[in-house]
Structures are given as C-alpha cells and as structure tokens.
Amino acid sequence: MSSARLALLPVPTRHLYDLSDPVALGPLDGRYRSVARPLVDFLSEPALNRARVHVEVEWLIFLLEAAVIPGGALSGDDVAYLRRIVTDFDGEDIAELARTEAVTKHDVKAVEYLVRQRMEDAPAVLGSQTRLPEFVQGVHIFCTSEDINNLAYALTVRQAVEECWLPAARAVVDRIDQMACDNADAAMLAHTHGQPATPVTMGKELAVVAHRLSRQLRRIEATEYLGKINGATGTWAAHVVSCPDVDWPGLTRRFVESLGLTWNPLTTQIESHDWQAELYADMARFNRIAHNFATDAWTYISLGYFHQNLAAQGSTGSSTMPHKVNPIRFENAEANFEVSCALLDSLAATLVTSRMQRDLTDSTTQRNIGVALGHSLLALTNLARGIDGIDVDREVLLRDLDANWEVLGEAIQQAMRVAALSGVEGMDNPYERLKELTRGHRIDAAQLRQFVSSLGLPSEVEERLVALSPADYIGYAREQASWHSTPPTA
Known part of the structure; x- marks a missing residue:
C-alpha cells in the first residue's frame, strides 16, 4: 500500500512576485485598497519622503530669512521653485530617491541629494538670475x-x-x-x-x-x-x-x-x-x-x-444556506x-x-x-x-419584555424597603420573598400583580406597581438617550 501524500500546491510556472503588475502581499494594498487608499498620501514611504523634502526646503528658507545663512533671503521665484519640489513630487522623484538610496544606503541622505540636485537644476527653469545653486551647501545644514x-x-x-x-x-x-x-x-x-x-x-x-x-x-x-x-x-x-x-x-x-x-x-x-x-x-x-x-x-x-x-x-450570506x-x-x-x-x-x-x-x-x-x-x-x-x-x-423588543415580568422584582423590592422605612408593617425580607417568587422560573403579569396585591403596601404604591409593566420600567432611559448631544443641566 502506498503511503499517503500531502496535497501540495503545484510548482508554479510563474512567480506571483514577478508579475509586471505588482501583487500586494497585505490586504490593505490589495483587497481593501479602495478604503485604505487615502492614507497613502500621508503614511506611505513616498509620503514620508515628500514630507522630508518639505522639512528640508522650509528649514533652508527659514535659515536664509533669519540671516543665519549669509547671502540674504531668496527671491519669491526661488522660494516658489523650492516649494514646488514638494507640491510636484511624483513617481519620477520616487524612482530617483530609490536609485540614490541604493547608493547612499541612507534614506534621508537621498532626500538631501534630491533637493540639492533640484537647486543645481534651477537655472534651466528660472534662468540665470536664480541664486539657488549658491546655497546648495545650506541643504541639511545643522541637521541630523x-x-x-x-x-x-x-x-x-x-x-x-x-x-x-x-x-x-x-x-x-x-x-x-x-x-x-x-x-x-x-x-x-x-x-x-x-x-x-x-x-x-x-x-x-x-x-x-x-x-x-x-x-x-x-x-x-x-x-x-x-x-x-x-x-x-x-x-x-x-x-x-x-x-x-x-x-x-x-x-x-x-x-x-x-x-x-x-x-x-x-x-x-x-x-x-x-x-x-x-x-x-x-x-x-x-x-x-x-x-x-x-x-x-x-x-x-x-x-x-x-x-x-x-x-x-x-x-x-452562507454559500450553501440561502436563508x-x-x-x-x-x-x-x-x-x-x-x-x-x-x-x-x-x-x-x-x-x-x-x-x-x-x-x-x-x-x-x-x-x-x-x-x-x-x-x-x-x-x-x-x-x-x-x-x-x-x-x-420594536416588536421583538416588546415581545421579549413581555416574556420577562420577573425583572420587576427589583422595583417591588425597593418599594417594600421604602415602605418599611416609613413604618409599614409586613415588609420584612423583601429580597428573599422576591427571590422565592422569581428565581429559576418565569412568572406572568397576573402572578406578579397578585403578589403585589398580597403585600399590604400603601394603596398609592400598590396602584403604581400594579400598573407597571417591563416596557414602562425604564427610569430616565428615554431622556438619557439625548444626553450625549444635550447633557443634563444641574
């Protein structure tokens, strides 16, 4: 008899990681890309590099305006050019940073070199009047x-x-x-x-x-x-x-x-x-x-x-249970x-x-x-x-409430305690008496009302309890539903 063999996946003729359209390893970049997509603008590696460029550019502009770096403040065109390095950051910049980092083995150094390169390229865009090449050494100055x-x-x-x-x-x-x-x-x-x-x-x-x-x-x-x-x-x-x-x-x-x-x-x-x-x-x-x-x-x-x-x-729902x-x-x-x-x-x-x-x-x-x-x-x-x-x-809610009249035992017990403290006789052991009535078995409205009527409570208290139903026993819950938007005042 041949030994049982594990059913292994067949050896692929093409590796999925070699496909020209990259296959995502994680669900956020694959199945759920449409939901997670907005975060790419802020928390992806390219977004981090774009933010690094922003900090490098703003630091240079700041130091020149504060006259810490000698030479005077930049012209409006020069400042706008530097800031466009950030706002126009795109796939070509991402690819350039990757190539540079492959040499530098340092991600922030690659960002520094990109900003420097753009400053050296500025005359081709702004003309000979730009002073940006003069300040290349100011990029990343005083920074770790x-x-x-x-x-x-x-x-x-x-x-x-x-x-x-x-x-x-x-x-x-x-x-x-x-x-x-x-x-x-x-x-x-x-x-x-x-x-x-x-x-x-x-x-x-x-x-x-x-x-x-x-x-x-x-x-x-x-x-x-x-x-x-x-x-x-x-x-x-x-x-x-x-x-x-x-x-x-x-x-x-x-x-x-x-x-x-x-x-x-x-x-x-x-x-x-x-x-x-x-x-x-x-x-x-x-x-x-x-x-x-x-x-x-x-x-x-x-x-x-x-x-x-x-x-x-x-x-x-289920692939086999259509209901x-x-x-x-x-x-x-x-x-x-x-x-x-x-x-x-x-x-x-x-x-x-x-x-x-x-x-x-x-x-x-x-x-x-x-x-x-x-x-x-x-x-x-x-x-x-x-x-x-x-x-x-709501129908299900009411049906469930009507099947659980025993929950009114708490209200009856507390009313008995108040009555006892007011001097009413026969209110001894309210918890134990309600436990005997309700624990371990269901009671209906008639049984509960009969119990209340047998207690000898003051008439107004008895009437209040007899009229009570589980659906009415909600305290301030109706008002509390709006307290998040409109908190109660003292």
Whole structure:
C-alpha cells in the first residue's frame, strides 16, 4: 500500500512576485485598497519622503530669512521653485530617491541629494538670475537625519489623523448618536451577565456608546504633535560652534512652531515619541470601545433586536444556506479593530524606548503606522456600513419584555424597603420573598400583580406597581438617550 501524500500546491510556472503588475502581499494594498487608499498620501514611504523634502526646503528658507545663512533671503521665484519640489513630487522623484538610496544606503541622505540636485537644476527653469545653486551647501545644514524625520512624521501622522481617521471616526459616532435619538423610547430588556435584567431603551444604550467614543475623540483631537531640530544629541553643539551669536533654542522653536507643531526642548538625538505613544493608546482605546459596540450589535442581531436591511447589506450570506444574511460588516470591523489595536499597542510600547541617545528600533516600527491606522479605518468603514444596514425591531423588543415580568422584582423590592422605612408593617425580607417568587422560573403579569396585591403596601404604591409593566420600567432611559448631544443641566 502506498503511503499517503500531502496535497501540495503545484510548482508554479510563474512567480506571483514577478508579475509586471505588482501583487500586494497585505490586504490593505490589495483587497481593501479602495478604503485604505487615502492614507497613502500621508503614511506611505513616498509620503514620508515628500514630507522630508518639505522639512528640508522650509528649514533652508527659514535659515536664509533669519540671516543665519549669509547671502540674504531668496527671491519669491526661488522660494516658489523650492516649494514646488514638494507640491510636484511624483513617481519620477520616487524612482530617483530609490536609485540614490541604493547608493547612499541612507534614506534621508537621498532626500538631501534630491533637493540639492533640484537647486543645481534651477537655472534651466528660472534662468540665470536664480541664486539657488549658491546655497546648495545650506541643504541639511545643522541637521541630523532625526531632525528631519521627527518633523516629517509629526506632520504626516497629524494629517493622516485629522484628514482621514477622524472624519471616519466622527461619522461612526454621528450614526450611533442619531440611532440613539431615533430609538430613545424603544424599551428593551437588558442583559447583565447574559441574564434578563432591568429594562433600558435601545436609545439609551446607544447613547452610552456615543458618549464613550466621543470622550476618546476629544482626547485624540487634543493631541500635541511634538517636534525638535537640535542636532546629533539634542544640544545644538555644532550650531553653537559654527554660529555662536545665534539663539539656537529660540530660533529652532520658532521653526518647529511655524510647522504647526509643539516644540520639544529636551531630547536625545531623537524626539522621544511620547506624543505618538499617547496618541496610539487613545486610538486603541477608541478602537476597543467601537469593537465592544460591534460585538454587541452582532449579539442584538442574533437576538432579533436589530433587523438587517437586506437591500442595504447587499451581500450574500452562507454559500450553501440561502436563508442566511450574515452580519459580516460587524464581524469585519471586529477583526480589523483587533489587528489595529495589536499594532497600535506595539507602536506605543516600542516608541517610548531608545537605547541611550539613539537606536534604530523606531525607524522600522514607525513604518507600520499606516498599517495600524489602515486597519482601524477599514474597521470604521465596515462599522458605518453595518449601522446603515440595521433597524431596531420594536416588536421583538416588546415581545421579549413581555416574556420577562420577573425583572420587576427589583422595583417591588425597593418599594417594600421604602415602605418599611416609613413604618409599614409586613415588609420584612423583601429580597428573599422576591427571590422565592422569581428565581429559576418565569412568572406572568397576573402572578406578579397578585403578589403585589398580597403585600399590604400603601394603596398609592400598590396602584403604581400594579400598573407597571417591563416596557414602562425604564427610569430616565428615554431622556438619557439625548444626553450625549444635550447633557443634563444641574
């Protein structure tokens, strides 16, 4: 008898990595490219290099205008030409940087050489009146590579967060908040520990989610994006030796702030990345709250509390069970939030440490910022689509409430306690008496009302309890549904 063999993939005649149209290894650049695409403008390698060019150009212009570099300020045409190196940055520049880095083995040095080359080429564009070739030696002057890197990362991360991630996050919160307002009075059986519990409204529960997410958004919106430009070990040592009459701390602070960043006065060779760790921790916390909502929404769908709008979902369920419509948007959101959080946690943990004055662990780590935000953006997109595809089924909510009259035991117990404290006789052991009535078996409206009538409560209390139903037992839940948008006043 021949031995069993593993069914291996056949040997390919062509390797997929050799195809002229590159095949993406990761899903963000493949299957989900259309969703993650906006982040390419900020958190891709070319976007980082474009931001590095921007910092190099602005630093040179700044030093010339401040007369730190002798020779006078540049003409308007020269300044515009330098800034067009950034705004016109394209595929040819990307290819040139790749060729240069293959020689230099240093990405920032390649950026420096590109700017220098463009300045040397300026006469062919601007004519002989341009002075840019005179200032080639000013490119990257008084800089270590991390002076350029930290500022470039701060600028690109800020733009990615503010222009891509925050709008998507706010859109999700707005949807949840609107759904909360629309269902403020939709009474619902709560489930604590998975068991029937004191009713709420669907609107109030959604408002809790919107409130939690909004708090995290405010933290993220208030992020300080720090930057520094202070030399090889953060002391401006070469600066002081070369130009001792310049107030280097004050000058570099003005430059950092001119980029819209917060100046960090005390660093090693690197800006310490603490602001990044803080931001990624806040984003991960937002992710986890949104993840919690995704799993709850999935559960509400399974209970029938949420009805899936088939036209909005626009998807096939099981490949073999045609009756199914799977809650795939919430499942996809859940999975991508988890991947994003894993990366954000790793970034936050890694970036706050650096051996003595500098090591390069942050270099490769920061190249994954786009991946972390990309999976979060993908999750938010799916979550928004999931919310758009569900409606609250109030009939199911009411049917579930009507099947669980025992949840009114809490109200009856508390009314008995108040009556006892007011001197009413026969109110002993309310918890135990309600436990005997309700624990382990269902009771209906008639049984509960008969029990209330047998207690000897004051007539107005008895009438209030007899008139109570699970659907009415919601406290301030109806009002709370709008508290996220309109908080209560004292």
